[in-house]
Amino acid sequence: MHPLGFPTGAKVNDQSGLREGDKADGRKIAMFYSMEGVKLKEKIMKKVIKSWLKILNK
Numbered sequence: 001m002h003p004l005g006f007p008t009g010a011k012v013n014d015q016s017g018l019r020e021g022d023k024a025d026g027r028k029i030a031m032f033y034s035m036e037g038v039k040l041k042e043k044i045m046k047k048v049i050k051s052w053l054k055i056l057n058k
Helices: 035-040 042-056
Strands: 002-006 029-033
Touching: 029 042, 035 042
Parallel strands: none
Antiparallel strands: 002 029
16 A cells, blocks of 8 residues: 655545545545556546645645
8 A cells, every 4th residue: 555645635626536534734645555556547646736736836
């Protein structure tokens, strides 16, 4: 299992279900269990990361 953490991930408007969690500080995590899982979710993962980075760069 390999998590990818988004420290301010709750700010990203994403309905894909890629990110999990409802931490009080706004953290979200994307969980990957295999390289195949990463490859299957690559397109949506890139979209979520780009959206997240836009928020961080404001």
